Amino acid sequence: xxVEARNRKISEWYTKIQYGxxxxxxxxxxxxxxxxxxxxxxxxxxxxxxxGITLVLEVGDQEKFISRYLETAPATxxxxxxxxxxxxxxxxxxxxxxxxxxxxxxxxxxxxEFDNYDKNQDRDDLSIYWRGRYIKKKDGKRYPLWCDNPAxxxxxxxxxxxxxxxxxxxxxxxxxxxxxxxxxxxxxGIETLKQFFSLKDRLRAQIQELRSIISNYNLPFLSLPNxxxxxxxxxxxxxxxxxxxxLSTYDIxxxxxxxxxxxxLHDLEADLHQQHPAISRYAPLSSLILTTSALLQGNLPNQRxxxxxxxxxxxxxxxxxxxxxxxxxxxLNGEGIYDEHRLPTNAVLAVVxxxxxxxxxxxxxxxxxxxxLRKYMWYSFFSDRxxxxxxxYAFADFNVLRAIITGKSKPDGSAYTVADVPIxxxxxxxxxxxxxxxxxxxxxxxxxxxxxxxxxxxxxxxxFTAEKLDAQNIRERHYHHVxxxxxxxxAGIESFLALxxxxxxxxxxxxxxxxxxxxxxxxxxxxxxxxxxxxxxxxHLIPINELANGGYEGLSEEQKNTKLKQDFEAFIQKxxxxxxxxxxxxxxxxxxxxxEVYEEVESSLVTII
Numbered sequence: 001x002x003v004e005a006r007n008r009k010i011s012e013w014y015t016k017i018q019y020g021x022x023x024x025x026x027x028x029x030x031x032x033x034x035x036x037x038x039x040x041x042x043x044x045x046x047x048x049x050x051x052g053i054t055l056v057l058e059v060g061d062q063e064k065f066i067s068r069y070l071e072t073a074p075a076t077x078x079x080x081x082x083x084x085x086x087x088x089x090x091x092x093x094x095x096x097x098x099x100x101x102x103x104x105x106x107x108x109x110x111x112x113e114f115d116n117y118d119k120n121q122d123r124d125d126l127s128i129y130w131r132g133r134y135i136k137k138k139d140g141k142r143y144p145l146w147c148d149n150p151a152x153x154x155x156x157x158x159x160x161x162x163x164x165x166x167x168x169x170x171x172x173x174x175x176x177x178x179x180x181x182x183x184x185x186x187x188x189g190i191e192t193l194k195q196f197f198s199l200k201d202r203l204r205a206q207i208q209e210l211r212s213i214i215s216n217y218n219l220p221f222l223s224l225p226n227x228x229x230x231x232x233x234x235x236x237x238x239x240x241x242x243x244x245x246x247l248s249t250y251d252i253x254x255x256x257x258x259x260x261x262x263x264x265l266h267d268l269e270a271d272l273h274q275q276h277p278a279i280s281r282y283a284p285l286s287s288l289i290l291t292t293s294a295l296l297q298g299n300l301p302n303q304r305x306x307x308x309x310x311x312x313x314x315x316x317x318x319x320x321x322x323x324x325x326x327x328x329x330x331x332l333n334g335e336g337i338y339d340e341h342r343l344p345t346n347a348v349l350a351v352v353x354x355x356x357x358x359x360x361x362x363x364x365x366x367x368x369x370x371x372x373l374r375k376y377m378w379y380s381f382f383s384d385r386x387x388x389x390x391x392x393y394a395f396a397d398f399n400v401l402r403a404i405i406t407g408k409s410k411p412d413g414s415a416y417t418v419a420d421v422p423i424x425x426x427x428x429x430x431x432x433x434x435x436x437x438x439x440x441x442x443x444x445x446x447x448x449x450x451x452x453x454x455x456x457x458x459x460x461x462x463x464f465t466a467e468k469l470d471a472q473n474i475r476e477r478h479y480h481h482v483x484x485x486x487x488x489x490x491a492g493i494e495s496f497l498a499l500x501x502x503x504x505x506x507x508x509x510x511x512x513x514x515x516x517x518x519x520x521x522x523x524x525x526x527x528x529x530x531x532x533x534x535x536x537x538x539x540h541l542i543p544i545n546e547l548a549n550g551g552y553e554g555l556s557e558e559q560k561n562t563k564l565k566q567d568f569e570a571f572i573q574k575x576x577x578x579x580x581x582x583x584x585x586x587x588x589x590x591x592x593x594x595x596e597v598y599e600e601v602e603s604s605l606v607t608i609i
Contacts, residue, residue, distance in 0.1 A: 005053070005222055010045070010094065011166035011215040017095050018167075020076030022056070025065035028088050034444055035105050038093045039128040039388065042161065045094075045217050046109060046126060046210060053220050054087030055240055057233050060226030064233065072101050085237045087221070098165035104439075105130045106147045108158035111206055114199075115157030119426040122389070122396040129158060129388050132447070134437040143433070150180035154203070163207060166215040177203055249303045250286040257311045265289075268315070272322055278329040278471070281339040283346050291350035291391075292321055295398055296357060301350040302391035320357045328353035331373060336457035338474040342441070344381040344449040347390040351398045352377065358405050369405050371589040376401060376423065378586040381450035383427040396422045429587065435576045440496035442479045451498035454541065454582050458594040461539040463504045463525045466532075468539075477503040482542060483517055483568050491561035493568055499575045500568075502540045516550020538594045541582065543574035577601050 016022040033041075044051050057064070059080050067083060069075050070092050084091065097107045112125040123129070135142050146152035153160065163173055181200050184192050224233055257265040269285055279285060291301035293314045299305030314321075331352060337343055352373055359369045376397065380386055385393055402408075403416040410416060418424055430447065439445045441452035460469035460477075467473060480502050481488070481495050488495040506525070518533075527533050537544050549567040552560045581600050585592045 003222055003224060005220060007218050007220050009166075009215065010217045010219055013091060013219060014095070014098065014166045016082070017070055017073050017091065020069060020074065020078040021081045022084055023063075023067035023069055023080050023082075024088055025083050025085070026068055027065065028084075031071050031089070031092055033089045033093055035130050035132075035387070036390075037089070038097060039107065039130055041090060041093050042097060042107065042109075042128045046128070046213055048213055048217060051090065051219060053222055054090070055085040055222050055224070055236065056082040056087075057085055057224045057228060058082060058226040064230045070095055072096055072099065082223075085224075085233065086240045087219075090219075097161045098167075100160055100162040103133070105132050107161040108153070109161060109164070109210060111157050111159060113157070113206070114154055114203065117156040122392050122422060123157075124389070124392065127389065128161075132384060132387055132434075134434045136431075136433040137436075138433075143431070150176050151182065154180040159207060159210070164211050164214050166211070173204070173207060177207075249306055250290060253290065253306060253309075253311065257315060261312060261315050263315055265315075268318060272325070276322070276326040276329065278333065279325045281471070282329060282332060282337075282343060283340055283349055288325055288349060288353065289321065292324060292353040293317070295350050295354035295395070296320060296324075300391050300395045301354075301398075305391070305395075321353075324353040324356040327356040327359070331356075331370065333471055335374065335377065335453075336459075336469070337453055338456070338469075338471040342449060342452060342456060342474065344446045344453055345386045345390065347386040347394045348377050348380050351394050351401070354398060355401055355405060358402060372401065372404060372418070375418065375587055375589040376421070378583065379423055379427075379429070381446065381453060382430045382583050382587065383423065384430075385423045385427045387446065393422065429583065432576050432580050435579055436497070436499060436572055438498035440479070441498050441501055448498040451579055452501060452503070454579050454586070455501075456503065457582070457586070458541060458597075459539045460503050461536045462506075463502075463521065463536055464506055466536060467505075469503065473505075474503075476505055478505065480504050480506070482540075482547065483571065484520075487517075487564065488568065491564045493565055497572065499572050499579070502542065516548065516552065518544070518548040519550060538598060541575060541578045541594060541597065543571060543578060546571040546574045574601070 013022075041051070059082060063080055063083065065083060067080060070084075070088070073095055096102055100106050108129045108131075110123055110125065110127045110129045112123070115123075131144065131147050133142050133144070133147060142148070146156075160176070163169070163176060177200060181196065181203065184196055186193075224236065254265045257263065269289060272289075273280055273285055279288065282288070290303075290306040290309075294305030294309055295301050296317055297309050297313060299308045328349060332338075332343070340346065343349075355369075355373065360366050385397075400416055400421045404418070404421075408416065410420075430450075434447065435451060438447040438451050441448040456469055461467065462469075462477075469477065482500050482502050483495065485495040521527065522533065527536070534544065537547070546567070549563075549570065552563065555563065578597055578601050581597045582592065585597075
């Protein structure tokens, strides 16, 4: 068999997808990349760095596999020339970002030259930025509104990635540029007009340069000839996806430490795990060691920071590292976050661990510092701070937080305050409507897991045993729909929302037909008193009245669906209000109880935006 490696520009890949000449075998998994992977891919492309090789199977006269089009690609019904065996995630991400048609986020390239937004900090020039999106029910609009406003977008130094797609869209580019840069009045003066046209020319030149980089970017591929046997093609596909395990950054640093110190980093890691096993619940120990050590040495908590570390100092500071990681794990446990699967963002881990290196063992100062950590951590879960450039932003936040804890003064001699920390200064809290659209927390999303973290914070009593949620039983809990999936699916209602989730032990499928969810729960879990109902549901911030609407028996299918939709919307609204009250208190660093949250919502003290 002749397997030929070839070059192909992104513009050529784009055209093949556009005209339906390349399709996916149906056995390929569906889209799986999250926003961070997609942004990393785009960053690699605009930096013109190698991306890896793709695998295609030439089709010939007849397709060997049942096929489908790439997600959101047009169904042209043209002659299929190739099946994409490896590279689906990359090409799908490129196609979709070139049209910016993801429902939950919009992608941009950041150009520092055009940034006039006073809240932007710590962002690298020519970097990929994405913003989470959500729809407000009251007006049906997609928020934040600025994401679709050319002037407000450019003010932040952002160019939508869809303007860079390798297609004939000059009119679209011109329209966007004209809307982004308002031409001054003729009375403004010659100099002002010169500056305007110069700025406009630079903007167009930047867009064209980026378009050229993307269009001409080489994404090479291996091509299996069309006479390749079907079983052979499948074997190649499996091998391409499973047989490669490259060395990690940690593997290489292990070798450097042993070379510099004559000491085994693996031995130190094993001893750390034996002494403090709880640390590894939150992330792989090797990753925590690298990112926290990097911060302790004043480097970014990422691969680049790990490379730049002094490996000798890393070992010399091991006791500080060990103490910080251990206290970090204790802190998260105390806040009701028990493992990495329930952690909204791992960006906070190294920051908290490294800050503990400067926090005293006890006393009022310890309490003050931990109050600051609590504010920081919960704010990170409910703002967009770590949706992009997490390592860079974490580094900036860490430096100011550390200055506050250690009492370091500003250059002018004044003290640093909470208002100086970038996460608080430049990022607002999530809106209630965004909570209502937060995804199922089993998925890796900051907002969905943030909502779950709030619920866990109140103890999460098991529905059947009343056992309080803790680090020992967290893995026995399952993600359950409060309003059952089967019931909502019948009515065409999306059930996989964070606000429809509860962590409980019971494995029974809650398929309840037309039965009221609260009635079903009482029967299923043998709740014998209203006090039990209240205690167990309130520990999950579940609104009892909105769960008890029910009354679906005897209704027609249309009546049931209409009532169910109204009931579910009321339930999601009230639970969002409860979570929002809790969030506002947690970001103040306050301790709170579920009863306090319920009382505040019921007394209408919560402001619904």
